[in-house]
Amino acid sequence: ICLVTHFSFSSLSEPRWASVNRGVLICDECCSVHRSLGRHSSQVRHLTHTPWPPTQLQMVQTLYSNGANSIWEHSLLDPASVMSGKRKANPQDKLHPNKSEFIRAKYQMLAFVHRMPCREDDSSTAKDLSKQLHSSVRTGNLETCLRLLSLGAQANFFHPEKGNTPLHVAAKAGQVSQAELLTVYGADPGAPDSNGKTPIDYAREAGHHDLADRLVEIQYELTDRLAFYLCGRKPDHKNGQHFIVPQMADSSLDLSELAKAAKKKLQSLSNHLFEELAMDVYDEVDRRETDAVWLATQNHSTLVTETTVVPFLPVNPEYSSTRNQGRQKLARFNAHEFATLVIDILSDAKRRQQGNSVASPKDNVELILKSVAVRHCSDSQDNDQPDYDSVASDEDTDQELPSSKGDRTKSLDSDLSDGPITMQEYLEVKNALSASEAKIQQLMKANNNLSDELRLMQKKASKLEKQSSMPESDYDNTFYDSEMDDSGLCRRGRLRSSGWLGEGSSIPELDDLEMESDPTLPSTEDVIRKTEQITKNIQELLRAAQENKHESFIPCSERIHVAVTEMAALFPKRPRSETVRGSLRLLTSSAYRLQSECRKAVPSEGCPGPDMQLVTQQVIQCAYDIAKAAKQLVTITTKENTN
Template identity: 40%
Template sequence: MSRAKSRIQTDVCGDCGSADPSWASINRGILLCADCCSVHRSLGRHISQVKSLRQGSWQPSVLNFVNQLNAHGANSVWEHLLLDSAAPKSLKRKPAPKDAVHPTKADFIRAKHVQLAYVLKPTFQAEEGSSLELELSKQLHASVRAGNLETSLRLLVQGADPNFYHEDKGSTPLHVAVKSGQLSQIELLLVYGADVNALDAQGNTPLELARQAKQSVIAERLLEVMYEVTDRLTFFLIGKKPNHASGQHLLIPGQSKKEMSEQLKIARGKLQLVPNRMFEELVMDLYDEVDRRETEAIWATSTLNPDSGAVPFLPTNPHLSATRNQGRQKLARFSQQEFAGLLMDVLLDAHRRQNMANLRPMDGPLPAGLAQLKAAALAPGGGRSVSNVEVETLRQRIQDQELTIHELRSMIQKLASENNQLKSSIDTKDHDVQLRIDSHLNGSGGASEGSPERDQEARQAAAAAAAAYAKRPVSMYETRQTPRDESRPPITQSLYSMAPAGGSASMDPGNGTQVNGGTGAGQLPSFEEVKRRTDVVARRIKDLFAAMKDLSQREAFVPSAERIRLAVVDLMALFPASIIASESLRGALQQLNFHGNLIQAECARLQQCLAAEGMVATAAGTVPNGGGGGGGAGVAGAAKPLAESIQQSMEQVRGCAYDLAMSTKMLITHLQQA
């Protein structure tokens, strides 16, 4: 790392022309004065990546890349229309150094860098069967062979893909730049999102090509880029970086010898359960927050009025969800000690995930800056030698794991066999109960129709079969049965998939009415019994609505929906398929079954959304929901606006509950008509 002390050739601010600029925008390739830099910082790193020329720590290749890009007219790419004499006069003029920052300079900078109002739009026509992006990407693929950075920047700004794979050449622009030894072109591509792990037609990464070509400087730089995220977090904590040349890719700071609190153990356990994709997003957000804090510290010591251009929290990124933007802003409310603890936990978990990745394939992509660890460990010279003792230890562990897997498989097979036996036994009993009911209703089998003892016996057996499913306590509900995907699961159950085969016998046959057109002596249940069970469904829906008023009790949503579904099952048990001849009544029962299943799925999705929202809020402590810019009460005491996904899920649950209530009403209506 080196400090930038030399003057760059075009030593003026790219946005207002002020002399002696002290800041630079890396991805824009221009220099900035303090006033214009304050506006750039408020836009966010997704627009402009600013760094101090005097106090920032620079990689030599990055500083040289900014020097070349600025000297070769990068600003003409961003201000092309302003330099064109044929441009319309309605365009905003470029501000002067003494113009006010707000609104003159700020409006111009937003138009220039956010709206890209002065960039040259591509005018050539794409060939038939091609696209504009494809043509631009092909030009970029050819441009990076030479050192003309301004041309490559213009193509990237116009829409060229830095990860474009040329089918004919079998490579990406980054492979071409590495082969050509163009380090500045490599830096430009990396700044605009080129994948350092991309493979060419021969299966080589850019790092492998650099090693094959004996380009040690490029190889070292690519290796550093692969671990840039974790290196930045480690450097922020202890001021050191791992020595990648010696095979050290993760440097874990020394941990305190104090006993870990129970709360910290729980927090780390939750972090380990975070999926790889969410962990990747968390690491990227922490990287941006580290950059903001480092830049803020330099800003406070380098300007006369640091409060005027301060950025107290990460700016909003419109490409991210509202929930994630809120979580990013809450990171600013962490104290230095709290933030350091969070970084420590993330680095430890990154190390744990990497060890797991070396043992078995992951079920998803590793976070940015971590996915390269496995490739580097497998690369020639990328890992250290392993002793025989370690090999034997790992072999013994693998054998123990295989033995455990074998035992678990045997246990699963045994449980599956017992489950099949129980199902067969239940089906047999249900069939016997149904035969006894039919025998009793038809007066066959030698039974006396007027025998009260046999009538009571059949009635009790049928009621027991109908309640077989509903006997399971709601407290035994297992969350693993809920839909795991956020999308609504398809409901494919048949009309009576939730009701036992003999469940119809729980009705009182003496109070029903004869079904016209039926085959046999089946009777509809009494109106009073149906009304009583529909009232139970209505009460369960009210209980769910009461639970939804307090979102902190989100664990009660799915059990409440389970109770609703069981009440629906109990209601449908009164209507076996053998006694339903009315199409309208059958349709009402189908709607009832559909919405009874659907409300459980929607409650599960609502609970998942609330859990995801609560994970960010728990990590933020007493951070206000409105962002890190102002004070205010903590999360527990503030009126917290709901995320859009949670609001949509709540509307879906309310809609399902309304449809379910209407289905019960339709059932009552059709029963009266029948």
Template identity: 45%
Template sequence: MARPKHRASVDVCADCSCPEPAWASVNRAILLCDECCSIHRSLGRHVSYIKSLTKGVWSSNTLNMVRTLNDNGANSIWEHSLLDPSNSKFSRRKPQPKDPLHPVKADFIKAKHQELKFILRSCKEEFCSEEELSRQLHSSVRTGNFETSLRLLAQGANPNYFYKEKGTMPLHVAARANQALQVELLIANGGNPSMLDSNGQTPAEAAKLAGHLDLYDRLVECMYEVTDRLTYFLCNKKPDHKNGEHLIIPEWSATLERNFEARNKLQMLPNHLLEELASDVYDEVDRRETDAIWLSSASLPERCIVPFLPIHPQLSSTRNQGRQKLARFTPKEFATLIIDILTEAGHRHAMANSAPLPDPAVSALRKEQLRKHGSQMSDDEPLYDSVASDDDYAALATDGISDEKALAPMAKGLPSVVEVLKKQLMLSESTTRDLRDEIKRLHITLEQLTQENRELKGAIQAQSKLQAPQERINGHIGEHDPELEPVLDIKPPSTPTRGGQRPASMYETREGLRKPPSFMNQAKREVEGLPRPCTTQGLWECGAANLPPSEEVNKRTEQVTRRIQELWMAMQNPTHREAFVPCAERIRVAVAELATIFPQNPVDDNIRCALRQLHGNTGRLQAECTALQRCTSDVEHMDRCLQQVRSSAYDIAKATKLLVTQFHVS
């Protein structure tokens, strides 16, 4: 690993042309100034992977790839429509260094990198599908045309595309051709260095067989990129993969207090969930390291607020919430989590005796799948010379002959596969037993509720026969229908429903009845030592209130967060104080909309406390924004008011986060 050196020539920011940029977007292969970098960081690593040019730790190949593409005009790929004079649809002006960050630079960067509005789009006559683009990428990576490969990736080519006729992926092609910078470009844009070709080889093995030992070493490092980054975060050391050392557990980890319950849960995770957790922790490590560099070097650190990982639209809301909660871990808790992940990853790697983290059973089946569809065609042959041979048809004809042949590639790693399958089988059997026990408990509860319902109906009918009230209904004399008798003394719940009160359940104890037999039966059960039956009313009293759905809570809390961000952006320029009061009013409306979906008096104390803090801090924020708008020339008083506004906004955000956290916990 090496740190980049300053170049003699003067670079400029790709988004606003500011001189001497100090940051780089690795997957976009462009250089950025501090202000534009702050917007890139808020977009997330899935859009733009940011690294410091002066303080970041770089692989020499990765830095060379970024420098080469940037010097050869990689930015023109992302601004193609803006640079084309014949395209009249895009008359948008590119921001200049002195333009305001919000909204001029921010809107331009989001349109350019998040929405990809300015890249080259094929016309209808020349429309290319994702598969066609991926095939072109498969051919491009064997050459030195880095700009072509980056353009194809920008247009939607898949860096992990499996070419069935050739049995390889782009990384295997670039590795055999010794195109180190193409390999770095593919991996920076999502290429997986652990994938197997039709011969069961990884890209590293393909490079080694071709005699490219330096590239082989680099690809092995990429295969262990996640665990290496976590290890370096803990102890500033990386394993020596050349000597067979693939994992380091710090010696001081033995002194940490370990949560064995959490560690056992981690051990029970399937391989794909452990991979997702390790990937999320990797992103959080990158966020924390970049934050530390940013605060120590950026000219305006307050311009970049990335308190937790940005939302990834391709991930579920549950996983996005879990990723954001990683920011709440203290350094000690976060280090313990990383050590548990490294320990479990090392255990599974030793057990599987294969590539890091992927499930060996899945890898073996994937290997067989690739073997079925592959042929011995060379990647150096041009696409237009590809003709199906008799061998190809013979291979397709024998695909389904024997299950024993299909499992042949698994024989080499059979012991590790069996162990993994046994562990998964034990998990499945344990889950099945738990579900059966839960079904039995539900059957018992259902029988108790049914019995109580029968008792209630009998009590109603007995009372109606004793009283036999006669009333005139619609001009006729008749008896009351006991099933329609209102229950007047049931207190309505905190959340209003149609008709002014909560409808009573058919299985629910009706408090309005006089001397119901169920109460006598309950007393009899208590005297005899029998368990009290579980009723719907009991569940209601114990806190099973009608809480809002999780999706609605997430939607409205995100609205509050966006309103707070608008206020924070307005505060970047204190001279525009007239915008503070409208922003505070929009925050108040968003908080009110969030509070309306919860009961007026929630059972959970934490939720009630969070709602109370939201209302209190919202009122304080409005008062402080009004006071700030009235400030005239007293600079010291204005600074105090600004500090109070910041404090109020932070307390609202904190209360919103507490509400979401406690809601999901409850």
């Protein structure tokens, strides 16, 4: 099948993934490259392990069946291309660099699409193509519309004579697949025509009620996806509920001045900047969820290599360097930090859409967002980017759970938008990963890699040299805090003034340019020895999770906690380095949360049995944070002791 649909790389490779915006099905090998391109180039979804809107899946299958692949390989189908040396990659070619370079040329650079004859007025050409798109969407010929979009037709084109957009036309004609394609390319379901009617209005008036309901879902796609990521539920749009905003138990209580300032700063952002921030967080949610599905569906007899890992959001060349750096830093937030940011965005999106005023009436900020649907937009304000590189402190406290699951369901159903829930309750319902098995496999591989690195460092520790070094964390070697942003200020220096970063909190950075020499840090050998104990106990916990031996959770967590306590005791109570403090904080707080989560595996008398899938997810997340923090501490002490 891959022979027909993609690159002829392997006739045995079944296409298990789809690129939604390119309209093609792809195999695992090709998908590993597609994921590294970024959503602006290829929007990747698994065919069976990812929830699909049925009409969107039907749209992709229709494009695939009607030869959408030929649109992206247009010039290669020309016999003259053979003479020019252009060719597709062969099945026997290596993934890197041969196949990956071809995939990038095909889908990122669009090197093989049809090129229109050069004309003096490019805007006139785009307008003509957009008018053709406007006419074509009333039919079911999807591949024609995709070809027009590939040539530069605009999905949101407003026809000056007709007074509406292509989506208005498709909605009135009941062309569901055309509507799906247009919205994937940024068409706005809430855009008014010259009479003030939206595509949703046109669909309802024409009796296409299912299409109208789907367009409403698309209009709220961004906030729906964020809500589902947090609590595994979506709003009931048919009954007028458009937002679910889970709340931290402490989100409205005893907020620090910095936390209050952060919320006020978010509220004061213009709608344009707020929407950019929301879209960046949406992309990060997509990256995290796709990573989980990817790991769950791979052959776990071999390690997932660096070539298949997407540790942070790929660079979007349409965005400023400042915005791209901020997008990359989102990968460094742990579950609690990232959830805090997501909740703040959901809360403010609801406020803006409903037109509620901000705290200060004199802040003359436009409050209504026309649409928070995901769409492509230009980066026109490069020098006015929001500070969103970090969130509030990781030092959250454990909260008690309600006495039963019924209490949780009742509290959520009574007021999904506003009712606060406890931190642990929030963690239970958070759907940060698509499946617990995916996280198990991810952490098993992280621990395998960590064990390999520990053995390597043990050999090096006996003969520490100035030039010795070790492999960096996949996350921590990719961010450039010393670089200057567009306004000429170092981004590190702006974190605390932005209000997102609480006093004393930090996101650990291994390349900490400000870290002073600290003679009180323990030896590398001692830290490695304690990390090995932690790693061994985590692997035991993971085996118990895989074998559903939930009764082993508590003793495993106790052993991990003891090992963590012993490791933390190696360090001074107040290390000089902020980076060390941040790593120790993540290590110890994650160990406490792990104990709390493992206790939930034991049913309480008189209460319904726990949801073991949710409990296992959170146990694995805590274990992952512990392993990550331990690895950071090994790396930091190794760097310190070799300098």
